[in-house]
């Protein structure tokens with residue numbers, strides 16, 4: 173069992189038993205997280221900032237890296253729909 177904590181604009185905690193995307197973890201926590209393209213790494217609206225537990229998140233893939241580059245995102249920013257958590261982590265929304 174591990175926890176993904178959402179802070180910032182919308183707050184909540186997802187308690188998970190297996191790897192899950194941050195977008196689905198947000199749903200599990202009842203946290204509102206905009207995802208206009210439906211989780212297909214095309215819009216960037218699901219962007220979050222990693223506050224803790226970056227080592228417990230999946231590596232950035234090509235699609236995520238491309239969108240984050242277009243958005244000129246910081247190194248701690250991730251697309252929630254493309255990032256899977258497998259251990260405790262905290263991310264900020266907004």
Ligand code: FES
Pocket residue numbers: 206207208209210211212213214215216217218219239251252253254
């Ligand atoms: S929901 Fe569109 S990039 Fe994540």
